[in-house]
Amino acid sequence: QITLTIDGQQVQARAGTTVLEAARKIGIRIPTLCYLKEVNEAGACRVCLVEVQGARTLQASCVTPVAEGMVVKTNTPEVRQARKLNLELIMSNHPQECLICPRSTNCELQAVAAELGLKELRFEGTNRHYQPDNSSPSLVRDPRKCILCRRCVSVCENIQKVTAIAPQERGFDTVIAPAFLASLSDSTCVNCGQCALVCPTAAIVEKNQVQEVWSALADPAKHVVVQTAPATRISVGEIFGLEPGSLVTGKMVAALRRLGFDKVFDTDFTADLTIMEEGSELIRRLNGKGALPLITSCSPGWIKFIEHHYPDLLPHLSTCKSPQQMFGALAKTYYAEKAGLDPGSIFVVSIMPCTAKKYEAGRPEMNSSGYQDVDVVLTTRELGKMLKEAGIDFTALPEENYDQPLGISTGAGVIFGATGGVMEAALRTGYELVTGETLASIEFKDVRGMEGVKEAAIDLKGTILNVAVAHGLGNARELLEKIRNGDIYHFIEIMCCPGGCIGGGGQPIPTDQETRLKRAAGIYSTDQSMPLRKSHENPAVQSLYKEFLGEPLGHKSHQLLHTVYTE
Numbered sequence: 001q002i003t004l005t006i007d008g009q010q011v012q013a014r015a016g017t018t019v020l021e022a023a024r025k026i027g028i029r030i031p032t033l034c035y036l037k038e039v040n041e042a043g044a045c046r047v048c049l050v051e052v053q054g055a056r057t058l059q060a061s062c063v064t065p066v067a068e069g070m071v072v073k074t075n076t077p078e079v080r081q082a083r084k085l086n087l088e089l090i091m092s093n094h095p096q097e098c099l100i101c102p103r104s105t106n107c108e109l110q111a112v113a114a115e116l117g118l119k120e121l122r123f124e125g126t127n128r129h130y131q132p133d134n135s136s137p138s139l140v141r142d143p144r145k146c147i148l149c150r151r152c153v154s155v156c157e158n159i160q161k162v163t164a165i166a167p168q169e170r171g172f173d174t175v176i177a178p179a180f181l182a183s184l185s186d187s188t189c190v191n192c193g194q195c196a197l198v199c200p201t202a203a204i205v206e207k208n209q210v211q212e213v214w215s216a217l218a219d220p221a222k223h224v225v226v227q228t229a230p231a232t233r234i235s236v237g238e239i240f241g242l243e244p245g246s247l248v249t250g251k252m253v254a255a256l257r258r259l260g261f262d263k264v265f266d267t268d269f270t271a272d273l274t275i276m277e278e279g280s281e282l283i284r285r286l287n288g289k290g291a292l293p294l295i296t297s298c299s300p301g302w303i304k305f306i307e308h309h310y311p312d313l314l315p316h317l318s319t320c321k322s323p324q325q326m327f328g329a330l331a332k333t334y335y336a337e338k339a340g341l342d343p344g345s346i347f348v349v350s351i352m353p354c355t356a357k358k359y360e361a362g363r364p365e366m367n368s369s370g371y372q373d374v375d376v377v378l379t380t381r382e383l384g385k386m387l388k389e390a391g392i393d394f395t396a397l398p399e400e401n402y403d404q405p406l407g408i409s410t411g412a413g414v415i416f417g418a419t420g421g422v423m424e425a426a427l428r429t430g431y432e433l434v435t436g437e438t439l440a441s442i443e444f445k446d447v448r449g450m451e452g453v454k455e456a457a458i459d460l461k462g463t464i465l466n467v468a469v470a471h472g473l474g475n476a477r478e479l480l481e482k483i484r485n486g487d488i489y490h491f492i493e494i495m496c497c498p499g500g501c502i503g504g505g506g507q508p509i510p511t512d513q514e515t516r517l518k519r520a521a522g523i524y525s526t527d528q529s530m531p532l533r534k535s536h537e538n539p540a541v542q543s544l545y546k547e548f549l550g551e552p553l554g555h556k557s558h559q560l561l562h563t564v565y566t567e
């Protein structure tokens, strides 16, 4: 332990702790912009300056380690003035578009300016000459709003290990962009949107498609249906001031009806269906037909990552489309038939915690209904914007139920939203299908939690199934290297984003580790509250097979619910 003094108070801190953390421990708030704990600790923005006795200049507290006997002052006239000056310099070439900016009221630059009491902008810098990059189906990069904090670079390089963006050029020309200033769509970007989650401003945001949905809703010739992803029901409430993890399924359904959707359905229904298809695929592969380990394929950022970086492992991917895409294909076939609708008039909207789902919906494979299966994907954040625009008082809404039959689901469907959930859902069904026995305990806790790579050996009454789960692409790399090195696994779940979809790039900001944990807890308690918790017990899935699909991996399933990914 080290003892130091901050603003006259004695503080004990572990060696290696920064002055910023030591100050926070005793309730002293030092403003920060570029700092992101354990991801970006670069001291780049210099708004966290403090005075350290004996030092010749003010120090960036986020990168200054504590030292024995250190005397720190965080609130002197010089400190306040220096922080303000640095902020003014940052803002001198930041577009003054706050009123119409997508991050307005949720912008850290705006918040720090208010916190520091900035009252005037005395300098006019050279405006950045780089133009917004609209090339990606998922994200818009606007270098004019970039404050060069490098959070996006760190998350892309160190957490996702994708390194699609990095600082390019020098001095005033510095810009965060793909190599050779290529557009995002020409880079190795997987569309995960983790950059957008950590960006303090609007330099990287989701591609906003709200207007496309308003237009569809206003078109009397269109029958507009919506599906909601597992991880949206425990996060959309945050946009309206609720705690992360608060379950708002019923209010979300009510809100979507108020917006004018003709039917409100649930992606959890097709998550259950995915388990039927993927579980059957696993059993088939265990019987020698196809490559092992089988790896899940529902996370589109992960799919793009394996296509770019591990094409030799593509035969291991499940051929199942994601639940989002299975839903789209069924909405325009099974549902159209049942409801007596022309599939061409059905417009499918998805509410997803994910920016890569926008890209997935536009992939050329995703039109097995004869139409583009999913028409528009909105992130949780865009749904929040839409609801605000419509003047819907979200927290005052009553709880309503999903429409049937594509709104019926089990607890296994909902846990898809947290890392380990797809695996656990598959084990709940797989165990019972393989052994013919009812599980005594349905909770597989070894595959839950935030550890980067989780492994377990599951005893299927004599047959041992080696399973592993990775979330975040950096962790996925680690696991994929083990497969390449010959480690034996039978079944693997990989989700692109840290924490799984609860930490998706389209989720409310902030999405930090504390938030992820609360959302995951919300997911698991939702599962516990469900009357049915195993996918094969979903009566709507059972009817779907009886009335329409036939059997898992049958001809129709093959045509509508499966695909093959190539390099």
Ligand code: HC1
Binding pocket: 228, 229, 230, 231, 232, 267, 268, 270, 271, 298, 299, 300, 322, 323, 324, 325, 352, 353, 354, 357, 416, 417, 495, 500, 501, 502, 504
């Ligand atoms: Fe996900 Fe999935 S769980 S990928 O994380 O398999 O986005 O929530 O909708 O498709 O069901 C996301 C979440 C989501 C799909 C399902």
